[in-house]
Amino acid sequence: MDIDIQLIEQSKIDSVDFNNLNFGRTFSDHMFTCDFKNGEWTNPRITPYAPFTLEPSARVFHYGQAVFEGMKAYKDDNDDIFLFRPDENFDRINKSAERLAMPPVAEDVFFEGLKKLLHLEKKWIKKGLGNSLYLRPFIIATEGAIAASPAEEYKFMIICSPAQSYYGGDVRVIIAEKYSRSADGGVGYAKAAGNYAAQFYPTSLAHKEGYQQIIWTDASTHEYLEEAGTMNIFFRIGDKLITAPNNDRILDGVTRKSIIQLAKDNNIDIEVRRVTVSEIKDAARVGELKEIFGSGTAAVINPIKGFKHDKDSFELADQENSYARFFKEKLLNIQYNKSEDKHGWRVKI
Amino acid sequence: MDIDIQLIEQSKIDSVDFNNLNFGRTFSDHMFTCDFKNGEWTNPRITPYAPFTLEPSARVFHYGQAVFEGMKAYKDDNDDIFLFRPDENFDRINKSAERLAMPPVAEDVFFEGLKKLLHLEKKWIKKGLGNSLYLRPFIIATEGAIAASPAEEYKFMIICSPAQSYYGGDVRVIIAEKYSRSADGGVGYAKAAGNYAAQFYPTSLAHKEGYQQIIWTDASTHEYLEEAGTMNIFFRIGDKLITAPNNDRILDGVTRKSIIQLAKDNNIDIEVRRVTVSEIKDAARVGELKEIFGSGTAAVINPIKGFKHDKDSFELADQENSYARFFKEKLLNIQYNKSEDKHGWRVKI
Ligand SMILES: Cc1ncc(COP(=O)(O)O)c(C=O)c1O
Ligand SMILES: Cc1ncc(COP(=O)(O)O)c(C=O)c1O
Numbered sequence: 033m034d035i036d037i038q039l040i041e042q043s044k045i046d047s048v049d050f051n052n053l054n055f056g057r058t059f060s061d062h063m064f065t066c067d068f069k070n071g072e073w074t075n076p077r078i079t080p081y082a083p084f085t086l087e088p089s090a091r092v093f094h095y096g097q098a099v100f101e102g103m104k105a106y107k108d109d110n111d112d113i114f115l116f117r118p119d120e121n122f123d124r125i126n127k128s129a130e131r132l133a134m135p136p137v138a139e140d141v142f143f144e145g146l147k148k149l150l151h152l153e154k155k156w157i158k159k160g161l162g163n164s165l166y167l168r169p170f171i172i173a174t175e176g177a178i179a180a181s182p183a184e185e186y187k188f189m190i191i192c193s194p195a196q197s198y199y200g201g202d203v204r205v206i207i208a209e210k211y212s213r214s215a216d217g218g219v220g221y222a223k224a225a226g227n228y229a230a231q232f233y234p235t236s237l238a239h240k241e242g243y244q245q246i247i248w249t250d251a252s253t254h255e256y257l258e259e260a261g262t263m264n265i266f267f268r269i270g271d272k273l274i275t276a277p278n279n280d281r282i283l284d285g286v287t288r289k290s291i292i293q294l295a296k297d298n299n300i301d302i303e304v305r306r307v308t309v310s311e312i313k314d315a316a317r318v319g320e321l322k323e324i325f326g327s328g329t330a331a332v333i334n335p336i337k338g339f340k341h342d343k344d345s346f347e348l349a350d351q352e353n354s355y356a357r358f359f360k361e362k363l364l365n366i367q368y369n370k371s372e373d374k375h376g377w378r379v380k381i
Numbered sequence: 382m383d384i385d386i387q388l389i390e391q392s393k394i395d396s397v398d399f400n401n402l403n404f405g406r407t408f409s410d411h412m413f414t415c416d417f418k419n420g421e422w423t424n425p426r427i428t429p430y431a432p433f434t435l436e437p438s439a440r441v442f443h444y445g446q447a448v449f450e451g452m453k454a455y456k457d458d459n460d461d462i463f464l465f466r467p468d469e470n471f472d473r474i475n476k477s478a479e480r481l482a483m484p485p486v487a488e489d490v491f492f493e494g495l496k497k498l499l500h501l502e503k504k505w506i507k508k509g510l511g512n513s514l515y516l517r518p519f520i521i522a523t524e525g526a527i528a529a530s531p532a533e534e535y536k537f538m539i540i541c542s543p544a545q546s547y548y549g550g551d552v553r554v555i556i557a558e559k560y561s562r563s564a565d566g567g568v569g570y571a572k573a574a575g576n577y578a579a580q581f582y583p584t585s586l587a588h589k590e591g592y593q594q595i596i597w598t599d600a601s602t603h604e605y606l607e608e609a610g611t612m613n614i615f616f617r618i619g620d621k622l623i624t625a626p627n628n629d630r631i632l633d634g635v636t637r638k639s640i641i642q643l644a645k646d647n648n649i650d651i652e653v654r655r656v657t658v659s660e661i662k663d664a665a666r667v668g669e670l671k672e673i674f675g676s677g678t679a680a681v682i683n684p685i686k687g688f689k690h691d692k693d694s695f696e697l698a699d700q701e702n703s704y705a706r707f708f709k710e711k712l713l714n715i716q717y718n719k720s721e722d723k724h725g726w727r728v729k730i
Contacts, residue, residue: 056438056527063437083434088412088540089405093521096445096574097581133581168527172442173578178405178517178542180611182581191437193527208566215564215600217557219579225445226575229522230568232446232482232531251564252601262529 033140035064035148036077043155050158053196055330060156060165060192064145066137067174068186073138078149081191087176091183097173098225099128102329104164104195105150105381107157108369113150113381116367118143120286125169128222133182134171142169145190150381153192161364162197166330198331205260205324206243207309207341208234212251213258213281220281231261243340245326249309250281257307263326263334264288268355269315270322272301287327291359293375298362300355309341316346323348325356333360382489384413384497385426392504399507402545404679409505409514409541413494415486416523417535422487427498430540436525440532446522447574448477451678453513453544454499454730456506457718462499462730465716467492469635474518477571482531483520491518494539499730502541510713511546515679547680554609554673555592556658556690557583561600562607562630569630580610592689594675598658599630606656612675612683613637617704618664619671621650636676640708642724647711649704658690665695672697674705682709 040061048058059081066076092098101121106114122143126136146167150157157165169190173183211234213227214220220227231246238246247265250256258276259265264285267274273295278284295302315321324336335356338347365371366378389410397407408430415425441447450470455463471492475485495516499506506514518539522532560583562576563569569576580595587595596614599605607625608614613634616623622644627633644651664670673685684705687696714720715727 054528059438059525081437083436085432085434087432088430088538089408089517089542092574093441093447093519094449094517094574095577095581096447097578098442098445100443131582132578133585166527168438168443170442176408178515178540179403180577180580182585189437191527193438210566212564212566215561215567217559217561217600218564218567219575224575224578225441225443226568226573226578228444228529229446229481229573229575231529232444233480236482236531251566 033076033144035144036075037148038077038079040080045155048194050163050194050196053194055195055198056166056193058193060153060194062149062152063192064149064190066141066145066188068135068188073141073188076141076145078152086174089176089178091173091175091177094178095173095180096224096226097132097134097183098170099125099132099134100168100170100223100225101125103167103169104329104367105157105167106164106367107159109159112369113154113157114367114369115379115381117286117290117377118146118379121169124223124284125171128224129171131219131222132224134173134186137171137188141188147381149190149192156192156194158194161368164195166193166195168193195330201244202337203244203334204242204338204340205245205247205336206238206241207247207257207339208249209254209342211246213248215251215281217280221278221283223283228261235261241340247339255308255310257309257312258282260326262330263328266291266325266327266355267307267312267321268323269320272303273355274303274305274307276307277304285327287329287332287363290363290377291327294359294362313341313344313346321346321348322351323355332363382425382493384493385424386497387426387428389429394504397543399512399543399545402543404544404547405515405542407542409502409543411498411501412541413498413539415490415494415537417484417537422490422537425490425494427501435523438525438527440522440524440526443527444522444529445573445575446481446483446532447519448474448481448483449517449519449572449574450474452516452518453678453716454506454516455513455716455718456508458508461718462503462506463716463718464728464730466635466639466726467495467728470518473572473633474520477573478520480568480571481573483522483535486520486537490537496730498539498541505541505543507543510717513544515542515544517542544679550593551686552593552683553591553687553689554594554596554685555587555590556596556606556688557598558603558691560595562597564600564630566629570627570632572632577610584610590689596688604657604659606658606661607631609675611679612677615640615674615676615704616656616661616670617672618669621652622704623652623654623656625656626653634676636678636681636712639712639726640676643708643711662690662693662695670695670697671700672704681712
C-alpha cells in the first residue's frame, strides 16, 4: 500500500506542555486519512492535522453513521514503541462498522496507516509509566445525501493525542434505575458514536448529585449490572472477582478480557456471570464487597470509591492488597515492556 | 436578530430536474448557520450551500452529539408559502437536544433563520400537490476534543432539499423479533442521529428478505408494536384505528398527532394504546385487519401492503374506503391551503 505523505512545515510539539495535558484536547502534528468510494478504500494519506471539509448533508451529521476505537502507543526506556493487542481494536472497529451498515476497514489500511503515522509521531510518545500517545481511529459517513439509508462514501481517519497517566480524582457512581445505555438487540456492543451522546444527559444528572459516572444496568429490569460509560466493571466480593458476561449491550473491552486472563494466570478466582444489584448491595452491607473498579484503555483501571442505588449509598474501604492496583501494575508492566508477555499482547512497531 | 446574508452568484436551480428528484440528494442555493459559543447562539448567517470545515476531533464524529428535524414548505396556487405545525418541530428539536446534553436552539434563531431562508429559496418550492421543499434543521457538536463529555460548541444549520410526492413503491414490513431500535430509558423519543444508523443493518437484512422496512417492537418482550424507522404506525382493525402511545422509545410524530386529531374530528374511532403483535396477527387471520399505514413528514402516509412475523406472512387487501387515503387527502389539503384549517396548523411564511 502506498501512503501519500505530506509533512507539516513546523512541528507544534515545542508548544505542548507534556506535564499538563488535558485528555483529548491536544493533537499531534499529523493524521491519517483513507477514503471509501466506489466500494473500495482509496487514497491513503498522511497530512498535517487540520480541519477538513464535509458536505452539510454528510450522513454522519444526520444519521450517526460513525464508529471509533481507542488505543495507545507506549514507549519503553529504549525508545521502542509498542501497541497493546491492536488486533482486538481492528476486529472491534469492523464489528462496530458492520452493525452500523458501514464497510469494514481493510487490514492494510488500518495497520499500515497506524504504523506509518506512529513512526512520524515518535516524538509525541513520551517515556515514563502512564505516558502514552492515545490513538483514535474512526470511520464516518461522508456522502452528502439525507435519505435515511447507509452512505456509499466514508472516511477512515486516525488522529493522535498525547496523554498522561489518567487520574480523574475519586470516582463514585450511581447505579442506573431509570435511564439506559442500550437495548437488547441494539448497538450497545458497538463502539458507535451515538452510544456516547446518549449517556451525557443522565451522566450530567449524576454529576449534580455528586457522582462522576453511572453503572448501567439492563434496560428491561435494571437488576443486572453491566458496564460504565467508557469502562467495563469488576466487583470483588471477598476474594472473588466478578464481571458481567458480554452480550449485545456491552462493549467487549480489551482491558476487561486481559484482566480476566491475568486473573486466571495469577490464580485469582474470577467469575464471568451476571451480577445483580442486590447481590452487590448485600455484599456491601456485610462488608464483603471489597472493591469495584472500571477497566478501559484510557484509565487502565479506575477504582470506584463508592456507589449509590435507590436510597442507599455505600463507601468502599481502601484495600491493602487491592486487585485494582495488582492488575494495573501487571497491565502497565506488559504495556511498557517491563515484564514478560506470555500471551504476546505487546506488539512492537 | 441580524442575519448576515451572503448570496450565491449564480443559482443552480436551472440545472435541477424537478420532475426527477431523488429524495435528499439535491440541495437549494443557500443554507442557514448559527454557532453556539461561550454559552450563546451567535453569528446567524445565510451563505451559499457549500461544504464547511470541522476539526477531525469534532465531537459529532466521535460521540454522536447530533439531532435533527424534518419539515416541509408548501406553496399554494397563489404562490403563498406555508409550513405545517412548525412549533412542533421547534419544541421537538429542543427536547432531542436536551436528551443529548446539547443546548436548545433559541426560538428567534430557529424561526427567523427558517423564514429568511425560505424567502430566499422561494423558487425552490414548486406548486402542485406533493411538491415541497424539505427542510432539515440540525444541531451538531463541533468542538474539537475527544473527551467523552458534552461539547461546549455547536452549529445549528438548516439545509433545504426540493422533494416530490414520495412514492417508494409497495411497502411490506418485517415485525422485529431480535433487533431493537431503542431501550426504555434510552434516546428513542429523540430525533438523535445515532438512532438512525442503528437501524440500517437490521433494515438491510429485511431488504434481503424482500421487505422494505421494519416495524420495531419493545426491546424487552418484542410483543408491542411501536413504530417504523422514520414513521409512526397505525393499524385499522374493522373500522377502529389504533396506534401505540408515546413513550421514551417512540418519536412523537407531528403527522401522527395530526391524524389522531383528524380522526376525532371526523368521528373515526381512534384508540391510542399498546398494540400487541398477536392482536394484529389474529385480526389479520380473520380478515379484520383492514389497513396498516405509516405516518411521517416525508411520505405523509405510507400504506403497508403486507407484513411478516416469525414464520407467518400476511397480505392486506386494498380497501375501497381507505383510511390511509382519507387522512392523506385531509392532510395535503390543509398543508397546501386547499381546505379549512380549524386547528391553525398551517402557518403562512
Ligand atoms: C462503553 C465502553 N465500555 C468499555 C470500554 C473499555 O474498553 P477497552 O478496554 O477496550 O478500552 C470502552 C472503551 O474504552 C467503552 O467505550
Ligand atoms: C423515528 C421516526 N418516527 C416517526 C417519524 C414521523 O414524525 P413526523 O410525523 O413528525 O415527521 C419520524 C420522522 O420523520 C421518525 O424519524
